[in-house]
Amino acid sequence: xxxxxxxxxxxxxxxxYEEQKHQRFHxxxxxxxxxxxxxxxxxxxxxxxxxxxxxxxxxxxxxxxxSKGYPDENSPFRTRRMSFYLSTHTVAxxxxxxxxxxxxxxxxxxxxxxxxxxxxxxxxxxSGDWMLRKTVGVKDAEPLAFTADYFGKLLQSVVPxxxx
Numbered sequence: 001x002x003x004x005x006x007x008x009x010x011x012x013x014x015x016x017y018e019e020q021k022h023q024r025f026h027x028x029x030x031x032x033x034x035x036x037x038x039x040x041x042x043x044x045x046x047x048x049x050x051x052x053x054x055x056x057x058x059x060x061x062x063x064x065x066x067s068k069g070y071p072d073e074n075s076p077f078r079t080r081r082m083s084f085y086l087s088t089h090t091v092a093x094x095x096x097x098x099x100x101x102x103x104x105x106x107x108x109x110x111x112x113x114x115x116x117x118x119x120x121x122x123x124x125x126x127s128g129d130w131m132l133r134k135t136v137g138v139k140d141a142e143p144l145a146f147t148a149d150y151f152g153k154l155l156q157s158v159v160p161x162x163x164x
Contacts, residue, residue, distance in 0.1 A: 046148040065095040089158045
């Protein structure tokens, strides 16, 4: 009977561990979704003068991000993508993957002449700040802090420069 009692204790401990793991997963998922919403709110705040001047507006649509463990429509990573327009160019923030190594892609139509440049945001583990990484072909540039000034400069490159 001692071994049966030991088996029972192991099963109880295993069930407790699985419940804690499940809870941690859902807590991390909620935290990741909150960080994406905070990012969107930050971008909206930065671009508020453009919205107030009717130069842009934001659109949101449901999005299903994925990970290695959840590669299909069964993914629990339900979030939303944000997009806005600058002149004839669309700027979209698309969560690619969730979690500590997750990222958000920034797609800007007309930014790259050859379609080789890609921009992604990743959160710094310690600070929680968003870092912008530019990839050209297979080469990654050093990540830079995602700030209003840097983002504004990036967006200026899609607007034709005209002398007034």
